[in-house]
Amino acid sequence: MGRRLSWDEYAIAWARARGGFDPRLADPSVRRWLYAAYRVGNLLGRLWVRPIAVTVVGLLLSLCVPITAIRQPWGPITAAGFVLLAAMADSVRGALAVTTGRLTRLGYVYDSFAARLGEAFWLTAFWLTGASGMVVVAGGALTWLHEYVRARAVSVGMKEIGAVTIGERTGRVSTAVVGLFVAGLAGLLKTELRAGTITVVAAVWLLIALFGLGQLLAAVRRALR
Helix, strand or coil: CCCCCCHHHHHHHHHHHCCCCCHHHCCHHHHHHHHHHHHHHHHHHHCCCCHHHHHHHHHHHHHHHHHHHCCCCCHHHHHHHHHHHHHHHHHHHHHHHHHCCCCCHHHHHHHHHHHHHHHHHHHHHHHHHCCCHHHHHHHHHHHHHHHHHHHHHHHCCCCCCCCCCCCCHHHHHHHHHHHHHHHHHHHHHCCHHHHHHHHHHHHHHHHHHHHHHHHHHHHHHHHHC
């Protein structure tokens, strides 16, 4: 492994891998999140941990989300914690790949596959907690379509950039964490409130996926026209 990258060196390499989006210019909360991922990724790199190992750990953490969501009475709250840990594992994997010089096209495919599968586990947790199956399926389908359109646009020449729509991964993580946590609190107050709350959360996921897809299609049209 090469020498340890400074934060500034890492930010430049990270931006290069993501079409120029500089993490140092992100919102304070996002910047702190990415900096934490950089520190953990640097540490794991020094321990010779490979990015694929972190991808597997993140996927296992996502698998724990529906498993724990059905456990009463604290299940949804615990599931929210697992979503947060899985999201951090995703960020750490990217940081580890950058700091160790192991950014590969195959790794990108594996990471994208793991992210979509992980989100399917989160949506399954919504359904198991009481959300409408139709709303959950529709939200998942629009999320997949959002990522498919982005991938196809990039493959034909659209420059990959940072978050450009409300339906990006960050929004999905926030919705799942906050939604499961709030649904868990509602269930602690009154069991009957849990299903209604998580259905609202699933509807929010659906709406941000829908609006995000519209924003992405508009951006793709501008970029490729």
